[in-house]
Amino acid sequence: MSNFVQEQLREYRNKNENIGRLIIKCPDQPGIVAAVTTFLKEHNANIVELSQYSMNPEGGTFFTRIEFECPDLKKQGEKLEQEFQEVADQFSMEWKFNYVSDLKRAAIFVSKEPHCLLELLWEWQSGDLMMDIALVISNHEDARATVEALQIPYYYIPANKDIRKEVEEKQLKLLQVFEIDLIILARYMQILTPDFVAAHPNRIINIHHSFLPAFIGARPYERAYDRGVKLIGATSHYVTNDLDEGPIIEQDIGRVNHRDSAEDMKKAGRTIERRVLARAVKWHIEDRVIVHGNKTVVF
Amino acid sequence: MSNFVQEQLREYRNKNENIGRLIIKCPDQPGIVAAVTTFLKEHNANIVELSQYSMNPEGGTFFTRIEFECPDLKKQGEKLEQEFQEVADQFSMEWKFNYVSDLKRAAIFVSKEPHCLLELLWEWQSGDLMMDIALVISNHEDARATVEALQIPYYYIPANKDIRKEVEEKQLKLLQVFEIDLIILARYMQILTPDFVAAHPNRIINIHHSFLPAFIGARPYERAYDRGVKLIGATSHYVTNDLDEGPIIEQDIGRVNHRDSAEDMKKAGRTIERRVLARAVKWHIEDRVIVHGNKTVVF
Amino acid sequence: MSNFVQEQLREYRNKNENIGRLIIKCPDQPGIVAAVTTFLKEHNANIVELSQYSMNPEGGTFFTRIEFECPDLKKQGEKLEQEFQEVADQFSMEWKFNYVSDLKRAAIFVSKEPHCLLELLWEWQSGDLMMDIALVISNHEDARATVEALQIPYYYIPANKDIRKEVEEKQLKLLQVFEIDLIILARYMQILTPDFVAAHPNRIINIHHSFLPAFIGARPYERAYDRGVKLIGATSHYVTNDLDEGPIIEQDIGRVNHRDSAEDMKKAGRTIERRVLARAVKWHIEDRVIVHGNKTVVF
Amino acid sequence: MSNFVQEQLREYRNKNENIGRLIIKCPDQPGIVAAVTTFLKEHNANIVELSQYSMNPEGGTFFTRIEFECPDLKKQGEKLEQEFQEVADQFSMEWKFNYVSDLKRAAIFVSKEPHCLLELLWEWQSGDLMMDIALVISNHEDARATVEALQIPYYYIPANKDIRKEVEEKQLKLLQVFEIDLIILARYMQILTPDFVAAHPNRIINIHHSFLPAFIGARPYERAYDRGVKLIGATSHYVTNDLDEGPIIEQDIGRVNHRDSAEDMKKAGRTIERRVLARAVKWHIEDRVIVHGNKTVVF
Incomplete structure (x- = not known):
């Protein structure tokens, strides 16, 4: 393939x-x-x-x-x-x-949940994401087989908050070796240090769930369930040092109802997250996104 | 008509x-x-x-x-x-x-902005809201002509936070006289007292804007604009004494982009608000909404 | 107002x-x-x-x-x-x-069903359609009170296919007197002659229902119901002499399900029609629509 | 995996x-x-x-x-x-x-385009499609590696209209050996004989593109492009002997605009097709779909 x-x-x-x-x-x-x-x-x-x-x-x-x-x-x-x-x-x-012929070179960071990674790989194989996926970096081994089957290098770097500095050093070295333009956090779930973020302005794209109203903090899906929300959303944005508060590239929502458990809402959320992230990445690699302050212009 | x-x-x-x-x-x-x-x-x-x-x-x-x-x-x-x-x-x-033949009797409360009132009147004339609109209560005179043209009584009761008690007494008397089952806050913009709310459990329907992320407090559209959101939403819910936190009946969103000014976002918000409120009212009068704790089951 | x-x-x-x-x-x-x-x-x-x-x-x-x-x-x-x-x-x-300060001057043509007319009037009052609504022409008297309440002239011209020529002569005279730039067929339900259409290239906007698959011919909603469609749509387009086949300006859909009767589907259709027509008119008066062959570019 | x-x-x-x-x-x-x-x-x-x-x-x-x-x-x-x-x-x-513990046993039929197959495999791995995927049958070898990597048997049966009978005999034998309950045509692109269809009433799910208006016959995307449609749709339905006319399970659409080439519209179509097919299959395996005449009730 x-x-x-x-x-x-x-x-x-x-x-x-x-x-x-x-x-x-x-x-x-x-x-x-x-x-x-x-x-x-x-x-x-x-x-x-x-x-x-x-x-x-x-x-x-x-x-x-x-x-x-x-x-x-x-x-x-x-x-x-x-x-x-x-x-x-x-x-x-x-x-x-x-x-256009200088394809952007992307590194995908992923943790345990594969849905966003799989969507990106899928869209990439379908010819909808014209970029080089230079490598995948993960703090778990789960996705190795899938990634290597596509002949993309897979780097396993265990991570936790105590060894953040060492982990990022390894990552930064890889990003340099592979001449990376774009970092995609496909549900990476680890916090990046201010230094790491500052070194890649408007070059790190993240995806996270969003709700109306917002449920900030722990267990958002459980709280959204308790509140009986009718919509589940996702937001893709550039990473800045304000956690989850960087310039928004794209958002979308899906509908849920009282029959959906918190677990169902998580599943619905995953479907939206993968769609929103794929769109944000596509627009980025087509140079359609210009950041201005904390906003984006998306042409 | x-x-x-x-x-x-x-x-x-x-x-x-x-x-x-x-x-x-x-x-x-x-x-x-x-x-x-x-x-x-x-x-x-x-x-x-x-x-x-x-x-x-x-x-x-x-x-x-x-x-x-x-x-x-x-x-x-x-x-x-x-x-x-x-x-x-x-x-x-x-x-x-x-x-079903005992139509619910609704009072619509409205302030200066007419969009939600007009939508309700429109859907009512179209045969989509099978209820008696018994009266309209407003703290402004603006909508009188429109309402009276449909032979619906219009009561002008000036309101502000200093005279809340007297205002509500007048309103409660009218609600009694007109044998009201349902109060629709069609952008009424005045806070109701806990006594007023407690007297009408799951009988007051409100509409308000919603964003992902939320912008709680003043000037939400300006802040949504500054943050460059891509979606504008609205939530309709039953009123409880937790401000804007009652059981959600319906939510929806519309898309905006960088070309939309804060004013455009407000207009987009109005279009969504009127649609969401009309749906919530329709489901309520069809007895489709059951409240359970702070959630709703919508059949 | x-x-x-x-x-x-x-x-x-x-x-x-x-x-x-x-x-x-x-x-x-x-x-x-x-x-x-x-x-x-x-x-x-x-x-x-x-x-x-x-x-x-x-x-x-x-x-x-x-x-x-x-x-x-x-x-x-x-x-x-x-x-x-x-x-x-x-x-x-x-x-x-x-x-921009030379507002377009519109004539709205309407038949018995008022939903599209009412939406246009509503959006116009809300400041979303910056045009002069110079007059309304109808083959029925139904909407007169609503229109005249807004101080818009209302012309009742009975119409049927036998007197099409005379009817259009009267209409054309009015369009001339009122210096009309734009004709909006807000569910007018009468066929226009080729001469009438040819005299107003890309200046007549129509709205009609749309389905997937299409149900061409009589009783489309009944047939859509019999086929169990899950979506109801509407298309707004410029009128050409190919019946309902002119350049498309905007389309949208709404969701229905097996609980919806043919009558419910018609109601759902009306909600979509009014939204789609209002958007098409808005884009037209903002000069956003350029016709090219049988297509439109919508900026 | x-x-x-x-x-x-x-x-x-x-x-x-x-x-x-x-x-x-x-x-x-x-x-x-x-x-x-x-x-x-x-x-x-x-x-x-x-x-x-x-x-x-x-x-x-x-x-x-x-x-x-x-x-x-x-x-x-x-x-x-x-x-x-x-x-x-x-x-x-x-x-x-x-x-519920007797999982349905599905055969996926696929031709050259992998998007619907990949989506089904993806949703299946994500735990959203609780069924046994017993085998994949294709008239091409393209998807073999992807399918076999999941330890699902892959049968390559070359097909064309001249050998339809022989092909279906081989397929029927496999369906019998694998005790198949459900056949999913994931863009299989071959016509099935009336005998084959009659043997599997309401057990064959198909997906095809849909437009408003419809473009029946060859090159639908090119004609949709020429007509400047603003929406691209897809319909999933049970296969009957009326080609593409069986009971509809689910439909959905996506938005396109004048910047989209016929090729872009095809890509948009693929995204919608895979989403609609996955939903239809999910509802089928949850026994939510009841066929009545040419309609479905979807609980």
Whole structure:
């Protein structure tokens, strides 16, 4: 199966070798789109898809994501970036060129519950998540067979709060060796240190359950059951040092009723979590998510 | 239009004059359904719809809602109730016979925002809420014309927290005069006193916004906006003396995105609130909601 | 209530008097966005929101919707349009400048069933549909009181297939007198002649029920009931001379189950129809819908 | 992983060894529930969950599903069934006792596209589909590794319309050897003969795409794309000899927009198909689906 995935990814890279994406955030002012699109035109880059959003038009913030096609992009990219600096300076831009054929390299962190990992692997095999899954790191051995069957390296690193520092050192070394761009916490269930988080700004995606009203603290499903909620939700977000409070990428819910036990609600929650996480990851690797303060713009 | 509604309600009452509903809650034990349905059969009552649920089968609680047809129910009802007492005693039941042709009599409390009131009036005119709307009580004059155009009495009772006691006295008198079964807080925005609430157990339905995560306290939409939520929700519940914490009847959500301002989110919230409240009221008047502790069973 | 609506619309027009929208469709080629946004910048117009889409990037079609702010737009608009002609010619554009403060003027056509009309009136009063509802035309008198209470003129024109020509002549005269931009068929239930339709390309919005699978022909709800469908849908589309086959603007569904009679399904259908139609109208008046062949781009 | 699933199933069977389900369909008349529940009570069977529905109350059809607990059910079951015959005869019932610990034995038929198979395997491993997956039959070799990794036998039977008879003979033999109760067509893509279908009434579950409006015939996604639909759906149903027209068990939809290519719509369709099929199978194995004519009652 894995050879099939590799081939599929290769084909995707080839097909998109001339497709780039320019992501910009800057103070809003007149003339930004004109300047950027004129630059692209003068550099032979044809716009495929342009999304733009101005938060609070006056005195606010400007966001854009431009997907473009440019002949011989592999060679031209560096030149584009160098020459774009002038435009960027003029408007005080935060900006980035991404190249679709440079697939993002993801590490999936997983604990005992496999549902989110399995969904990601599934969507990846189906051609819905165009990224390299470089490795899986887990504090349990449970998922090894499934992961290795897809020829993805599996690293077992036992973890608990007493050895957090040593565990993270091992993890960081692996992330470096495998040149990881993106960390996906697929129900990893371990708290990351502020240092670890700070080293990967807007590069760690997490998933957790959500309820209306919220049940903060222990045993949320049991409490949701006791309260007779009619909806079970999940939220996927970037990890910051405010626990479960980082910028939200995607949320969704499912319906439950009085017949559902706390255990049934957990099952329903798992179905929603895997769907929401997969969507958030997809949008991230397509460069659709721009973080601004504690919010996201999702193009 | 109102004559049309009255005629529609009359027709509904006539069509359903032999339809009753038996609602039971009791400690679970073997033989309850057999005893109840044998009783009904022996009293010539044919079951139209029976819903049953046992919470925690062993040592738990039994709930049922039985809709039945019984010839000459108007005359037979009293006898049914008297003779059912024996069955009820045997199983320590909380129970109630309701007659579909005895429409529930509702008072709608509203403040300045009309959206929930309008939805209820709309669904009522459409024949989706088979109840008498006996009166509307408001601390503002805004909705008077709309309400009176449907020949529903409109009572303007200015309210604020300093005169809560006097206001509620006036309201209670009206509720008595109009023989009200059901109070619908259609965004009434005033806090009710514990005495008022205690006098109407499981008879006051409220609607309020809900978010994942929750934003408790002031300016929830602004804070939801600042946090970049992707979903806006609403919860309808019975009012208890735990503010906004009573048994949930129904919840739903709508999708928002980064383009939506706090004001847009409020509009989205209104659309969800009116839908959720209308559903909760509908289920209540159809005797589908049984309260148990702080939960509901919704058949 | 109507004075309130008028005031609300006036305030909206004032607030947006310098906001314009430029809608463009043309053969795709490099440089379009650069040319258009440079033009806007040189004319002092600051982009508020830009959406762009290229169908089949190579040799395909380019679409954009640009909302911009331009000082003194009322005076500048004409000049903008004249000078834009040069850009437009260069790229063979179909294009249009719309001014947000020039509210669209709608005629609502309705028959006996009021649900879609009532929803539109409701959303209009709530400030969600920023348009002038210039008049309502009906082949029944039923809705007169409701409509006139909002100080909207109501025209009763009896209609049947034998007098279609005369009926439409009367309607066309009214549409002319009231300077109508948009015709909303809110369950009008009469077939329009090809001439009438041809005179209003992409300006007539209709709503009709939809099922999976489809039940084409008579008594669709009865047949959907007989087939035991689990979903009821609605589609809103522009009217073309292919009956119910014009470009789709919006669709949605609701859930039903075996307990729902054909009559219940009709009620569920009405709830969906009104929601879908209101959304389609909202997007139309915000100039978000561009028709291309038998499809729509909805920005 | 498979040992884990086997253990999970064993635990489920043990936990539910005294749980039975009684499914009844018969002409409606007074006294059915009383007779059945009195019978159960007299046989020491305590009702856990009872669902009942009367289609067209007068002169209509009665349906019930009763889940009950009965001490020593394994031994008592036969006696229950024998003695129930008398009650059944009295009311002309079609009826069946099912025992939760007798897991249904399923055969999954699959062709090249693996998404529905993978979802079923996933839900099965997650403990959401409590059945034995006895074997997988495919006209392709693609899924062999995935299936065999779970220790499920995989049978490759090449198929095409010229050898349909021989193919089905081989399949029927396998179904017999493996004592199959349920056939799941997880995108099998081959037409079954009327004989094959007739031999498995209400025991073959299929999944197919659905649209509003429908696109019957070839290349449905391309035509849905050309028509610019905003929703993509899927329907799961029992197979009858009316192609894709059997009783519907479940339907659902997903949203698409103008940015989605026909290929994207196919992907969206796959996500919906797998979700809808898994739900239909779950309800079937929980004995929640009763077929009546061309409809289903889903309790």
